[in-house]
Amino acid sequence: xxxxxxxxxxxxxxxxxxxxxxxxxxxxxxxxxxxxxxxxxxxxxxxxxxxxxxxxxxxxxxxxxxxxxxxxxxxxxxxxxxxxxxxxxxxxxxxxxxxxxxxxxxxxxxxxxxxxxxxxxxxxxxxxxxxxxxxxxxxxxxxxxxxxxxxxxxxxxxxxxxxxxxxxxxxxxxxxxxxxxxxxxxxxxxxxxxxxxxxxxxxxxxxxxxxxxxxxxxxxxxxxxxxxxxxxxxxxxxxxxxxxxxxxxxxxxxxxxxxxxxxxxxxxxxxxxxxxxxxxxxxxxxxxxxxxxxxxxxxxxxxxxxxxxxxxxxxxxxxxxxxxxxxxxxxxxxxxxxxxxxxxxxxxxxxxxxxxxxxxxxxxxxxxxxxxxxxxxxxxxxx
Ligand code: ATP
Numbered sequence: 475x476x477x478x479x480x481x482x483x484x485x486x487x488x489x490x491x492x493x494x495x496x497x498x499x500x501x502x503x504x505x506x507x508x509x510x511x512x513x514x515x516x517x518x519x520x521x522x523x524x525x526x527x528x529x530x531x532x533x534x535x536x537x538x539x540x541x542x543x544x545x546x547x548x549x550x551x552x553x554x555x556x557x558x559x560x561x562x563x564x565x566x567x568x569x570x571x572x573x574x575x576x577x578x579x580x581x582x583x584x585x586x587x588x589x590x591x592x593x594x595x596x597x598x599x600x601x602x603x604x605x606x607x608x609x610x611x612x613x614x615x616x617x618x619x620x621x622x623x624x625x626x627x628x629x630x631x632x633x634x635x636x637x638x639x640x641x642x643x644x645x646x647x648x649x650x651x652x653x654x655x656x657x658x659x660x661x662x663x664x665x666x667x668x669x670x671x672x673x674x675x676x677x678x679x680x681x682x683x684x685x686x687x688x689x690x691x692x693x694x695x696x697x698x699x700x701x702x703x704x705x706x707x708x709x710x711x712x713x714x715x716x717x718x719x720x721x722x723x724x725x726x727x728x729x730x731x732x733x734x735x736x737x738x739x740x741x742x743x744x745x746x747x748x749x750x751x752x753x754x755x756x757x758x759x760x761x762x763x764x765x766x767x768x769x770x771x772x773x774x775x776x777x778x779x780x781x782x783x784x785x786x787x788x789x790x791x792x793x794x795x796x797x798x799x800x801x802x803x804x805x806x807x808x809x810x811x812x813x814x815x816x817x818x819x820x821x822x823x824x825x826x827x828x829x830x831x832x833x834x835x836x837x838x839x840x841x842x843x844x845x846x847x848x849x850x851x852x853x854x855x856x857x
Pocket of ligand 1: 498501502503521522523524525527528529620668677
């Protein structure tokens with residue numbers, strides 16, 4: 475297979491967005507977005523519906539003219555070039571092949587549309603089909619293909635033009651859950667093999683986490699954080715990213731940081747929970763933050779429960795148990811909001827062997843290094 479990858483020899487490319495803004499009337503769809511998408515990278519744009527992912531992708535493709543900013547591909551500004559002159563391929567929904575055409579004709583379609591010579595078409599389709607390992611299926615129709623093979627044909631149709639980059643907008647959204655999981659790993663493997671810079675848009679965080687080299691999290695037209703999936707998960711830069719990534723979501727509870735007896739104490743509102751930060755953590759926090767209201771964050775898998783008190787822990791009661799097979803999600807009640815009378819819960823993900831029943835007392839503990847602290851005003855992470 476190695477040879478055929480070299481044969482396809484798609485240009486390598488880097489895509490840069492510099493302060494890109496796109497408005498639709500009063501709606502700021504993309505707001506001053508700057509990002510560098512590295513050569514051969516698999517970058518996933520992730521965010522809730524309406525956050526501006528598709529519009530950003532369409533500005534890269536040239537399907538939307540920008541109101542401000544620049545788009546640069548391989549050090550050349552393409553901001554004012556037509557889509558055809560940018561040499562970038564949109565990969566459409568993976569199921570959207572022409573059903574009446576063979577695999578060969580589906581892949582050849584963009585070349586035929588551009589009047590490429592017949593022998594050139596044949597050799598390019600064959601190269602691409604070999605790379606994607608679908609050369610034995612060239613005479614079949616889409617309905618005779620598996621989901622994975624259809625995905626390869628859709629990719630082949632984009633590759634055959636030898637684009638500088640692939641742009642994919644929720645290509646798996648119409649597939650059933652099982653097929654999506656299979657396609658995720660296959661697409662990631664293929665992208666690494668064909669070595670083409672790829673920008674993939676999704677609102678599905680699992681899709682993003684499992685495929686991306688880096689994820690760009692978007693919200694309200696702005697990029698919130700660009701990092702590897704691991705960094706995004708472990709070190710969210712602000713409250714939006716913290717609550718958007720992870721399922722169940724990170725526990726977020728309001729509280730305050732105060733200085734008491736030359737120690738830094740974190741207390742959670744409406745609960746009895748309050749704990750002293752280590753000197754090391756206190757020093758780190760104090761460097762970036764003046765004492766004020768905070769939001770305390772902890773992922774459910776970091777909330778440890780035990781049936782008996784040992785050391786510095788908080789007692790609470792089990793409110794609800796969700797059995798998930800390998801793990802259980804246990805909601806424990808920490809207190810009650812004195813203004814709204816709504817209970818304050820913490821979710822804990824424990825091994826399914828954990829025994830406990832609703833109403834029973836449990837003791838909560840956690841390691842200091844896994845906690846997150848956000849400035850309540852700016853919503854920026856300070857730890
Ligand atoms: P989704 O996941 O729902 O597709 P998205 O993150 O891709 O959402 P966009 O489609 O880029 O978001 O839309 C961003 C904002 O711009 C939304 O408020 C949307 O309603 C608006 N918008 C997008 N395209 C147009 C258009 N052609 N005319 C007017 N408003 C638009």
